[in-house]
Structure formats: C-alpha cells, structure tokens
Amino acid sequence: MNAPRTRVQRRPVHGVLLLDKPLGWSSNDVLQKVKWLLRAEKAGHTGTLDPLASGVLPLCFGAATKFSQLQLEADKTYETIVRLGVTTSTADAEGEVLRTRPVQCTLGQVVEVLDRFMGPIAQVPPMHSALKKDGKALYEYAREGRTVEREARNVVIHELEMLDVRLEGDEPFLHLKVQCSKGTYIRTLGEDIGEALGCGGHLRMLRRVDTGGIHVDRCVGLADLEAMTEEERMQHVHPVETLLNKHTTVTLDGENAGRFLSGMRRRGSWPDAAAVAVFGEQPRALLGVGHVTGGELVPDRLLSPIEIQQILESSPRAERGTLETTL
Template sequence: MSAPRARVVRRPVHGVLLLDKPRGLSSNDALQKCKWLLRAEKAGHTGTLDPLATGVLPLCFGAATKFSQLHLDADKAYEAVAVLGVVTSTGDAEGEVVSQAPVPHVDDVVLAKLESLFTGRLKQVPPMHSALKKDGKALYEYARAGETVEREPREITVHELRLEAIAHEGWAALKIRTRVSKGTYIRTLGEDIGKALGCGAHLASLRRVATGPFDISECVDLEAFQAMSEPEREAALLMPEALLGGHTPVTLGRDDAGRFLSGLRRRGAWPDIEAAAVFGEDPPALLGTGHVKAGELIPGRLLSPIEIQQILQSRTATTTP
C-alpha cells in the first residue's frame, strides 16, 4: 500500500509569472503545475494557448488575478510553420490528413502578394477545434462528436505579417511571423494562406513570442521554474501592477488612499483619465484601478488591505539579504 501524498499547505502569493509554456501541455495544466510549485492559494491566466503551441503565457496569482481580464484584449505576436499541400482535420499536426495537393512555386513575388492579402482588417471563421462556444457548448465538443456547426465570420486585424518559404521535415512550408489582434486563430490564418495558394496547409508548430508588453525573452521555462527553490520562484514573479502598463499612474496620500480603498471617490486636480493605476504614497503600494471624470477619481478593481500588506511583506522578504 503506497504512502498518502503530503498535503500542500497553500499560502498567499501575489504576482505574475511569465511562463514559456511547453508543447503538449494545456494552459490550465501549466497553471495548476505552477500554482502547486508556488503553493499559491489563488491563480488564473490571461488567455489560453493550445496544447500544440509554446511560448508566452502570463500566469496570475493572488491579487494579480483581479487584472487578468485586461490582457484578453492585448495584441499578440506569433511565429509558426505551415506545411503546404497537406490539409488536416484540425488545421494542425494533431489532426488526421484529409487531403493532399501539389504545391505551386512560391517565390518572393508570391510571398509579397500573400503578405498584402492577409494584412489589415480581415474576416475569419473560427475553427471547429476551438474553445469558442456556441449555444453554451465549446466548438471542439461538436467537432469531437463529428458535428460541424455554422460559425459567423469575425473581424480580426493582422497588424504585421512576414512569410518565408522553407523546408520542414522534407515538406514545402512557410515560416509565418505575425502580430495580430485578439481573437485571431493562427491555425486558421495558416489554412487560409494555403487555400489562397490552391494547395492547402496546416500548422506544424506555433509559438507565441509576445502578448501585450510581455516578450518571450522575459519568460522562464517550466523545467527551470521547477528547479528553483521556493524563494527563487517567488522572486521570479512580477508585481501585480505589471499588468497595468497601459494605465496612467495616480498617487494618493495616506488619508485619500484609505478612503479610496473603502470604495469612496476622491477629488483632485487630475485631467480625465480613462484607465488609472492607483497607488498609495505611504507606504508605496498598488491600491487598484479606477478612472478620472471631471476631477473625480472613481474606484474600479481594488486590492484588499490584507492583500496590500501581504505584497509589502513579500517585497521586503525578497529584497532583504
């Protein structure tokens, strides 16, 4: 009879981990693994990556989860490889081959035309193998049951697109580098490029190299994170305010900070601010978000006094030699 597993004692952990998600792991599995490694009480992420995909996956812990939704709308950058002439049931290497076709000659002129065709505002039909819901049910659930349901095209924006003709494991392929708006499916983009060439395509690999202000160069991979001591893991976290890069900072004195945390509006000589990151002056700490209208600071998402105290304590612990 095997010995029972030791119960993990959870603790308050606040911050953002920029994880380089490995291939083959779902976003939720990666989140739960890191939550366990940190012994964190509360965790969430800022949008999923397919198990096939690797790359930037910001994971939020504690107070940072209050701002995770802000990054669902962030632009994202990807690098992918699309194998030409082979169409699969899922649009990627995980699916079954459903058709094959000869690949036309692809030169710089053709690549330039494709880049122009697939840059800007586009209409894209979401793939059946996706988590998008229809009638309360994820599309991939219909797909697994062998059903295909009608999907409305959605408007997306491809801000940048660079294509390069390469060989991939003996197959003609395209290397795709792109920066896109939220809701863009790179698998579908690869398939649509293959259709435009008349031969079809599927993604062999997909890597997210940036999301919002976060770049792959800032990320830690899961193996390295596992190898760290617990203090090193906690020190690898960014402060919750890392999620508020697009917000205008507003700083309040002690009295106003306390009232703001109670949900009260504050008056001041501020211009109108659509999105504000509100900080206390003494002690210096993030209080939450808000917006300013007609000289009035209106609270949005607020941290609790306990969360602020825990963040200040952990900050002191990581900076004390």
C-alpha cells in the first residue's frame, strides 16, 4: 500500500532568486523545482534558457512576477563555443550531422567575419525554437519534419569578443563572448558565422553569464539550493527591486504614497524619467513602477497593499503596524 502523499503548505514569497541553471533542465522544470523548494504560492521565470544552455536565470516569486518582463527586454551576455566544420540539424550538438567540411580559414578571416556580425543584424529564427507561427511553436513543425517560412528579425550584437580559437586539428572551434539585444539566437549566430567562414558550424556550449546587469557570479546552483535548509534558501531570495536596478528611484511620504498606490498621479520637482521605481518613505517599501513626465509621476505597475504588507512582515527589519496608517 502506498503511503499518502504529503501536501506542501504553500506560502507567500516575494522576491527574485538568481539561479545558475544547470544543463539538461528546461527553464520551466527548474522554476517548478525551486517553487517547490521554497513552498512559494506564485512564481514565473524571466524568459526561457534552452536545456543545453546553463547560466543566469532569474526566478520571480509573488510581487516580482509583475516585473519579469523587464528581464525579457534586457540585453544578455553569453559565452559560447562554436564547433567549426560540422553543420547539424538543430545548430547545436544535439542535432544530426548534416554536412562536414574542412576548415581552411585564417585567423585574419575569422576576425574580419566577426567584425561583420557586429551591430544591427538580421536573423532568421531557427526551426528548433519556441517562437510561434500560426499558434504553433516552430520546434513542433521541426519534429514533424516540416520547415516553415520565417521572417528575419532585427537584433543587435553589442559586443563579439574572441576568447579562444583553434583552426587546426580534429575539433576546430571559436570560443566567443557575445553581448546582444533581446531576441538574439546564439545558435543562429554561431551557424551564420560558420557559413560566413565557408566551413559551417554548430554550438558545442552555451552559457548565459549576464542578463540585465545580473551576473552569474551572484547566482546559486540548483544542487546547492537543494542541500540547504529552508531558512538558508530564503536568504537567496533577493528583494523585488533587484529587477529594477536600472530604474530611477523616487521616494514618497505617507500621504503621497497612499495616493500613488490608489493609481493617482503625483506632482513634484522630479526630472523626466522613462522608468522609475517608487518607494514609500515610512516604512521603506517598494510601491511599484512608473514614469515622470513634465513633473508628474505616473503609475505604471503597482504592488497591492497585501503584497507590501507581506514583504514587510517577512523582512528582518519589518516595521509592523505602520503600513496601515501609511496607506
């Protein structure tokens, strides 16, 4: 007879856990695992990272899910190894080998080709991607053996640095560091660079080392997280405002904080700003985000009073009892 399953008692968790995603896991699988480890009620990630990729994956809980779109829009930095001379069906090491060619390019030609891919470029999304066409993910068409027409998308390669290179021997490769805009497919970039060199190529390794200013050095591994106590895990949940590191900060007094949370615009001597993180003064608490135009602070996305209260109560410096009078 099977023992009855223990029901996990969920709780409100608000903040961001910076995960160093391991290889072989989908973004959703690690999200569900960490959600279970934290016993969190509500969770979401900030954009998918392929199972064959590792690295920075901010996981959002509770109120932080309201701002996950900011990381989707942010620039990313990757390290990747492009295996030259071999083209695969998926543009990575998982696919079937389609063609093998000799690598006959020189180091000078590599530098010239990399320069060609700097700045604004157009990419055709790979068939093995989650991008949808007619309501169906491209990888679903690929699994059926079908290739559908895809429109090229404009992206920007801000930096393309060669960390290491080998053009001779059994496994020639380029080890690259790529800083790019949202929506850039590194598999496609590696494949296109290989084609431009006349030998083809595919990704052998992909690691995201930064997203929106959040570096992998700040991240915790999944195995380490599993080995911790629940209290230790919670110490790795960063404040919601971690996602707002590039926002201008505005602090409001009690009366104005309450009116702002009601969705009302506030007037002040603030300079114009497209992205503003708004805090209440007493107690110090994130209220939401907005923008300033013509001296007017306009709410864009707000936390609820319940979310703010729960955040304050979970803080070791919580000023309990003051929030209700403020709001």
